[in-house]
Amino acid sequence: MDLNEVIRECLAGSQGAWETLVNTFAKRIFNMAYQFSGSRQEAEDRTQEVFLKLSGALPKYDFGKNFTPWLLTLVKNHLIDEYRRTKWEKTQRDDYDERVLAQTAHDGPEQSLVDKETKALVWEGLNRLSADMRMVIILRDLQGKSYEEVAEILSLPLGTVKSRVNRARLQLAQVLREYRGETS
Amino acid sequence: MTCERFEELLSAYLEGELAAAEKAEVDAHLAACPECAALLALMKDMTGAMAAFPEAEPSPALLSSLYAIPAAKREKRKFLRPVFDWLTRPALQPVYAAFTVLFVAVSFVLFHPEGRGIRKQFDLTFHRGIGTAEKLYAGAGSLKSEVGSFAGNVVKSIKTLDLLKGGEGNQ
Numbered sequence: 001m002d003l004n005e006v007i008r009e010c011l012a013g014s015q016g017a018w019e020t021l022v023n024t025f026a027k028r029i030f031n032m033a034y035q036f037s038g039s040r041q042e043a044e045d046r047t048q049e050v051f052l053k054l055s056g057a058l059p060k061y062d063f064g065k066n067f068t069p070w071l072l073t074l075v076k077n078h079l080i081d082e083y084r085r086t087k088w089e090k091t092q093r094d095d096y097d098e099r100v101l102a103q104t105a106h107d108g109p110e111q112s113l114v115d116k117e118t119k120a121l122v123w124e125g126l127n128r129l130s131a132d133m134r135m136v137i138i139l140r141d142l143q144g145k146s147y148e149e150v151a152e153i154l155s156l157p158l159g160t161v162k163s164r165v166n167r168a169r170l171q172l173a174q175v176l177r178e179y180r181g182e183t184s
Numbered sequence: 185m186t187c188e189r190f191e192e193l194l195s196a197y198l199e200g201e202l203a204a205a206e207k208a209e210v211d212a213h214l215a216a217c218p219e220c221a222a223l224l225a226l227m228k229d230m231t232g233a234m235a236a237f238p239e240a241e242p243s244p245a246l247l248s249s250l251y252a253i254p255a256a257k258r259e260k261r262k263f264l265r266p267v268f269d270w271l272t273r274p275a276l277q278p279v280y281a282a283f284t285v286l287f288v289a290v291s292f293v294l295f296h297p298e299g300r301g302i303r304k305q306f307d308l309t310f311h312r313g314i315g316t317a318e319k320l321y322a323g324a325g326s327l328k329s330e331v332g333s334f335a336g337n338v339v340k341s342i343k344t345l346d347l348l349k350g351g352e353g354n355q
Binding site: 010013015018019022023026027030031034035040043044047048051052055114115118119122137141142144162163165166169170172173176177 | 191192194195196223226227229230231232233234235236237238239240241242243246247249250251253254255257
């Protein structure tokens with residue numbers, strides 16, 4: 001079903017359309033929140049708040065716009081605002097746990113130990129980045145958005161996004177280097 | 185090419201976005217700089233790991249609570265409706281109008297550029313009023329004591345008169 005049609009039905013009060021919307025975006029938003037906050041409990045809270053906000057903001061949605069970037073902008077704003085409001089509480093992330101983070105289809109048993117270790121270090125290292133840098137890495141590298149999509153979600157010029165992604169990757173690489181230096 | 189310049193171009197190099205001449209410069213730098221070659225290897229390792237990053241599944245409890253949002257909002261609206269209706273009834277409109285006028289007047293006095301003068305004038309008038317009231321009160325106090333002493337004198341005179349009368353009677 002067309003997404004705009006689903007939204008129209010949501011606005012008309014259809015429970016089925018709302019569930020379709022939840023099924024389409026819940027996993028993506030939950031993972032964005034989980035990668036950003038590092039805590040499963042917090043990710044659940046943030047996801048719930050985002051959907052509450054969405055239900056309030058839906059009547060104001062401009063059908064001329066693309067829904068997904070509009071929604072992800074709402075998610076990004078909420079996550080960063082909440083992070084800034086309560087950042088003193090964010091001292092550590094959940095352990096990177098393969099049982100919690102279910103593997104994607106293309107990660108087979110051949111996944112090397114080094115790759116697992118790198119993922120665990122990236123997971124930990126995200127906590128060392130500022131909110132803006134973390135968000136840009138999540139959108140571009142973890143969520144796999146194009147630079148154009150990231151620019152639309154962050155409302156920034158394309159050139160700024162590209163240089164911010166590069167800086168964020170360099171910072172994360174530095175963190176990884178430190179971790180590896182510490183552990184080796 | 186400097187190492188700083190290499191770092192600036194690193195993502196573009198990894199993503200194959202560099203022009204041929206710039207790519208050749210980066211390749212030449214990499215061949216000569218083991219530090220930057222190591223950084224490139226780490227960056228490749230890191231972006232590769234991030235591209236295949238595992239995703240978590242939202243719990244069924246979370247999904248259920250998300251499905252229930254519209255119903256919960258409807259319920260809340262049903263609960264708040266009577267309060268909203270009470271607050272928006274026409275009978276309260278004059279009250280809101282009076283509060284608005286009061287608010288505008290207070291804001292004018294507090295925030296107008298000449299508000300200081302207005303407040304000073306208000307203070308002056310207020311204190312004059314208080315002073316007048318105090319004078320009146322003091323005046324009333326002295327009047328009371330004068331009336332009291334006058335009444336006392338009258339009583340004394342009457343008593344003296346009675347004494348005289350009594351004295352005449354005795355004689």
